Amino acid sequence: MPKLHVQTSVNGDTLDFLCEPAETLLDVLRNRLNLTGSKEGCATGDCGACSVLLNDRLVASCLVLAAEVDDQRVLTVEGVARGDALHPVQQQLLEHAGLQCGICTPGIVVAAKSLLDHNPNPTETEVRFWLAGNLCRCTGYDKIIRAVLDAAATMRDDRSRVSA
Amino acid sequence: MATIYFSSGLAPYTGGVESLAVDAARVGDLLRIVLERFPALREPLEIMAIAVDGEIHQHADYIPLTSGSEVHLVPRIAGGHR
């Protein structure tokens, strides 16, 4: 079967790839674009380790066909930090020891960034439900939730400083 | 004299003897003497760790004994990865 030609934007870079019609976005990211930050924990959309943003919407890249991202915008964990500045979620995960093995961390970073893009002042319950699609088996979530809440606070402080 | 205890249900191999005072400088020497007396212990011993005065060792042959040392045979923690 002929491969499909896809032109898309990944982490701000415009690029092309060829893929099989049945190939997932996750497989293309990992195997064709060498963006191995998105992880495969289940391939059924249950664990969230492959979370990416597709046109600013949080999706499990294992459930998206690569061909679907033609002419769309994809953001992976590799694109969350800006230059040498970590996103506050990343920084707070480090400060809070919000990761142990770290395999779920890329998905948590993307999902939490997406939450804070939508809701700058989430409650603990809102954070917990937003991240309910991201399995972590090491931490019991406590330090992850605290990190995301603190990241939100940091970003609100930064915004109020800028507007002042 | 060090004392070795067979309290972990090892009585069937020692004819019911629950402890034995042995004059031995090191754990390996002690076990040699014990096995001479109770040869049936050889197989169960293979899966035992040795506790010397409360410290559990996986490999204890060269650990020195003092008078009053208490030695226990403790099943190794197989931990499901035998």
Place this chain on the structure above:
Amino acid sequence: MSGEQRFKYVGTRPIRHDGLDKVTGRANYGADFTLPGLLHGHIVRSPHAHARILAIDTSAAAGMPGVMAVITGDDIPKTTARLMMGEGGFDLGDMGDNLLAHDKVLYQGHAVAAVAATSPELARAAAEAVAVHYEVLTPVMTIDQALAAGAPILHDGLTTKGQPAAGVPTSPTNVAMRMELKRGDVDKGFAESDIVVERTFTTPMVHQGYIEPHACVARHGEDGQIVVWTSTQGHFNVRDCSAGILGIDAAKIKVIPSEIGGGFGGKIPVYLEPVAIALSRKAHRPVKLVMSREDVFRASGPTSGTKVRMKLGAKQDGTLVAASASLYYEAGAYKGSPAGAGAMCAIAAYRIPNFFIEAYDIVVNRPKVAAYRAPGSPSSTFATESLIDEIARRLNMDALDLRLKNAATEGDQAPYGPKFGPIGLREVLAAAKAHPHWTAPLGANQGRGVAVGFWFNAGMNSSATVSVNTDGSATVVAGNPDIGGTRVAQALMVSEELGVPVERVRPSVADTDSIGFSDLTGGSRVCYATGMAVIEAARDAREQLKARAAKMWGTDAAHVGWDDGTAIPLNGAGDRTPLTVNEIAAKLAHTGGPVIGRATVNPPMAGPGFGLNICDLEVDKETGVSRVVRYTCIQDVGKAIHPSYVEGQMQGGASQGIGWALNEEYIYDREGHLENPGFLDYRMPVASDLPMIDTVLVEVPNPLHPYGVRGVGEVPIVPPLAAVANAMRDATGVRFTDLPLSPPRVLEALATD
């Protein structure tokens, strides 16, 4: 050592050195590795739980374009070798048979053949083209089925080891081992008891649930030199098991560990590596094998389903006087459940003068169990702590007071033999009594449960080197994959010993060629045993630095002292100016060359760790759904090197235990097919299921470790099963003895109560 040690770096909470790579997606895990010319492997797995392999026809698969190798059990030698390693040791014959079955398949998902092809899709198609002819046998899925008269036998050659029960044939049998622990006169003890409680408890087979599936790449060179890249808890273990199973020298194999996406005991055995090596040998190209999530559930190593019959007797004042227990643990397809450990842990928290405990290791047609955090202890402790709760209720005693009354302390003889050294159980219980959670009011439909737990914590072999760079920074190299922050803990230890700030210490996990032998990351041993090696290596480096300072001063090393990163003159060194690490390091080339401290250790087991959990559960009596609304973990950790990661161990272990208690279980149909091999139906706790998990670190120093470290990783999963079930009892009035406390089970019990 002293309990009053003062620390400058140990006990602080710096950012982990490997953290940036992990929050940016740069860290490389098992499946992230690739090589030029890489082939993709696929494993053919049995659809049957129990069957004899009559024939395997690989010709169609081998003839497909792009298929470079097909192997079967014939390519994995049958061996009788054992590998004595660390706590247990491995039967390499069983392990090899588990890699690729030789004569029989023993569980659904058992590997029977493997292929390597130029793409994953081709490999999958080729695997489907492998024709396996089976004679299907009756599966043995439960303990009761395995023990029944006339039960189908999994292994013809299996005999009951240990202390077989009197009057029961030792062969043929599905009982691989029986052991006893006893003391005093248990019948007399029960006769003297004012109150006796007895129940049978069951816990389901559950999985560690690490998020990263097993994955590796192997390259077998034309010269027989082998390199393996893999996600494992112990790369030396992978090397030696692969060498032993394939019959090749360990020196021919180099194993490079990737970052590891969780293990909890499940990434100790080898499942893929020797198969990848054998495929690569045949294909003359590197081969990658990655498990799917379904493979992980069906064919890695979950932990035992168990049945525990237990009886406790107590005096009216709460004094425990007798205990008896029969423990039955599923080993899965091959011998080796943690039944013995379950027996040793069952009543370790208490002084009980009369007891009799027997434990059975039973093979069934399920995957061979692997270690899972304090293997064996949670299930037997679930029984004990449920009955202790029942005694407290019957005697109308405070549940903590009852435990305090009977708690083991230093000098007490453990049920498994030796006397306890300094242990922190009483301190943990006291901390629980003092914690506001214990006396906080409960809401409607809420109940509170408490339970304690015990685990040994391992020792075993570790190696470490510490190098001082010419700018005064340092590197520490050890041989344990970092699953939860051990690199930063090791860096803190080097900082403490050398006085070099932690951000100037680079911690690193080395491959099997680059550091001395190191047992696996497990057994709660890395901060204890590997930490001991790191501290000794740092002290070795410090002594060398002092000698270099002496050389610079033109004096004797005996005249050099050390204080917080500075060589200071002692009596005999006159009024020489102190030299910092930086100043000494700058002159290394002048004073004799590089400084490398090294140490290898094999310490005794770290010794007992005790923990306690308090759980508040809210139960919806109309739906049977329950949720944890407040949770507190208290644990004697000896000494916390990096407290955040110690808390993390406690929180993570507690949430795994909560999942075990409330939802998780392997569900098989009658033919032995696993019905829930995915995260949707195998329901692990998600963020919205849990509250914050409060932690209290009690520090009773372990005299065996220079800083008092006790090991912390495993104890946290022991108390939750009973803590949750006791909370359920408090909320509903019903004593649940079978886990998980899933909504249908709770609803049914409430309806019949």
